[in-house]
Amino acid sequence: GAVVSQHPSWVICKSGTSVKIECRSLDFQATTMFWYRQFPKQSLMLMATSNEGSKATYEQGVEKDKFLINHASLTLSTLTVTSAHPEDSSFYICSARGPLGETQYFGPGTRLLVL
């Protein structure tokens, strides 16, 4: 149980285009999901907290207009990187708060490469 999936697993795009990443909780409902970013040889950095039916809460320094988050249902949150640039190339990971609120379960990650 408590499985989280992400799609796509990797994506290559041209600079200036937008990319959407999906995060799904497969066997439980998640009112709260989280988005992280990880650069090579670095730890995970929390970008934002996504709450179903309300606006996301962004961490300091994260541009909300560039990283659009939509949590339209209890099993799906999406992250859209708008007008992507090479510096946005990173490993994006989502997580979902467990059904008992006890911990977070993570997706496998999406590797984004912007050319």
Added chain:
Amino acid sequence: DAKTTQPTSMDCAEGRAANLPCNHSTISGNEYVYWYRQIHSQGPQYIIHGLKNNETNEMASLIITEDRKSSTLILPHATLRDTAVYYCIAKNYGGATNKLIFGTGTLLAVQP
């Protein structure tokens, strides 16, 4: 959430127990100790969490000192597949935000 301190890296021989330490001297009474690991190029995996009693599950054991200022994650019989970065995080159980803030973790290298 309380700050945690972990060694940057550790080695362990395959088949032996891996003991990963974590210091959390400023942990508050309602903060749990959580352990996650991240195998290269994958999302983190939950391992175990505890408050003050020792905990054991199918993956590992968590030993928390009586004063709760430090803890040790024990992998009883390490395999090559246990090579990963292990993160120790102190945070409140549940709570309004339930945010997990990751430090630098310990890179455990299991040697054949």
